[in-house]
Amino acid sequence: MREILSKEPWWARPPQPGQDESQLEWGWLVHYSEGEPRFEFVHERPTNEQIRQRKGCRIAPSPE
Template identity: 90%
Template sequence: MREILSKEPWWARPPHPGQDESELEWGWLVHYSEGEPRFEFVRERPTDEQIRNRKGCRITPSPE
């Protein structure tokens, strides 16, 4: 049986240097448990609040 282990806001493609995260295409990175654990990207935009409060997929500032 397919079971969702976790679901987290994630970008479809990594940002370009200096690109604002509001310009990115967002969706959900879903981790399923079915036989071999696997991930799937679901193109359904999270709310802005869900994006702001995400745990992973952070943009790290470039060293200057």
């Protein structure tokens, strides 16, 4: 049986140096358990609040 283990806002492609996260294509990184655990990217944009509150895929500050 397919079960969602976690679902987190994630970018479709890593940002370019200096690129603002508002310019990125966002979706959901979904971790399923079905046989062997697997991940899938779902092209459904999270809300801006969900993006701000995410735990992973942070953009590192640019060195000054």
